[in-house]
Amino acid sequence: MGIYKFTDTKFKSMTTIQLKKILINRINEIDDVAFLNEIKSILDSKSREQVLKLTLEQRTEIIKSKKEIEKGCFIEQSELDKEIAKWANAK
Numbered sequence: 001m002g003i004y005k006f007t008d009t010k011f012k013s014m015t016t017i018q019l020k021k022i023l024i025n026r027i028n029e030i031d032d033v034a035f036l037n038e039i040k041s042i043l044d045s046k047s048r049e050q051v052l053k054l055t056l057e058q059r060t061e062i063i064k065s066k067k068e069i070e071k072g073c074f075i076e077q078s079e080l081d082k083e084i085a086k087w088a089n090a091k
Contacts, residue, residue, distance in 0.1 A: 027039065
């Protein structure tokens with residue numbers, strides 16, 4: 001990860017590391033559990049290693065879809081766009 005500079009009227013020009021330190025210090029000052037949970041939610045949504053948890057039904061559908069693709073049972077997006085355009089123009 002490189003060091004990036006941020007320019008903001010409050011924080012002037014600072015590196016990523018400096019900004020992270022400021023944020024850590026500010027978070028350490030917060031005692032509001034609900035607010036901290038919201039911050040955690042934001043951070044979780046931006047996590048690089050976020051794991052997507054799927055239900056058994058979702059996993060089964062994905063496996064089924066992959067098998068259909070292997071058999072050639074699909075349509076390219078460009079072809080689908082053409083079909084939709086024909087349908088829209090026919091009305």
